[in-house]
Amino acid sequence: MISLKDSFRHQGKRKQLVETIKAKGIKDEKVLSAIAKIPRHWFMDSSFEDHAYQDKAFPIGAGQTISQPYTVAFQSELLQVKKDEKVLEIGTGSGYQTAVLCELGAKVYGIERQNELFKKTKRFLEKIGYRPKRLTFGDGYKGMPNYAPFDKIIVTAGAPFIPKALLNQLIIGGRMVIPVGDDPQIMTLLIRKSAKEFEKKEFGEFRFVPLLKNKN
Numbered sequence: 001m002i003s004l005k006d007s008f009r010h011q012g013k014r015k016q017l018v019e020t021i022k023a024k025g026i027k028d029e030k031v032l033s034a035i036a037k038i039p040r041h042w043f044m045d046s047s048f049e050d051h052a053y054q055d056k057a058f059p060i061g062a063g064q065t066i067s068q069p070y071t072v073a074f075q076s077e078l079l080q081v082k083k084d085e086k087v088l089e090i091g092t093g094s095g096y097q098t099a100v101l102c103e104l105g106a107k108v109y110g111i112e113r114q115n116e117l118f119k120k121t122k123r124f125l126e127k128i129g130y131r132p133k134r135l136t137f138g139d140g141y142k143g144m145p146n147y148a149p150f151d152k153i154i155v156t157a158g159a160p161f162i163p164k165a166l167l168n169q170l171i172i173g174g175r176m177v178i179p180v181g182d183d184p185q186i187m188t189l190l191i192r193k194s195a196k197e198f199e200k201k202e203f204g205e206f207r208f209v210p211l212l213k214n215k216n
């Protein structure tokens with residue numbers, strides 16, 4: 001059950017969460033205010049509400065997780081989202097990262113490979129007033145060629161390799177943030193320098209559920 005209450009207690013805990021991720025090194029004020037604003041407990045079953053403002057990933061059913069707030073903030077900061085940019089998000093999951101991108105002013109195009117989760121999250125985001133441009137059920141490895149190119153691409157599941165299709169859908173000057181490898185993954189930033197050249201930077205270890213082939 002999702003309860004859409006946001007009490008002072010929730011808000012207070014959220015402030016503490018923001019302090020925690022600030023202390024861990026997140027500096028981008030826009031990212032911090034998005035985290036301060038979005039009621040993360042809405043994205044979880046109300047019986048687990050107490051976990052919502054701990055800086056931890058949490059299971060959301062179907063073997064999936066809502067990413068750790070620090071990780072969401074870290075990826076969002078690396079992405080450097082500007083208002084009205086087109087952002088492709090692979091792995092919509094609970095929709096929490098999607099909501100953060102919406103708060104940053106992005107036009108979000110999301111892909112989720114689990115149909116049940118996709119349907120549930122699509123309805124839920126509408127209900128709480130976040131309006132991504134497009135959410136689709138599909139295979140993120142393929143990206144969204146019909147809507148490409150994108151200014152930014154964010155992958156929120158662990159990719160065994162960097163999918164070529166995604167690189168192709170990035171504008172020149174665009175940035176892609178993707179955790180690469182098995183377990184753990186290395187957070188990787190790719191900046192498209194020209195049609196064929198990408199600059200690659202790595203940012204340490206993170207743990208994600210795997211980016212899976214095909215859909216179900």
Ligand code: SAH
Pocket residue numbers: 064065066067090091092093094095096097098111112113114117138139140141156157209210211212213214
């Ligand atoms: N951004 C999400 C993170 C969810 S975990 C959040 O904040 O809640 C990663 C998500 O990626 C899962 O929902 C999983 O089903 C999805 N996923 C895994 N492989 C995928 C693929 N090939 N294409 C699209 N989504 C995928």
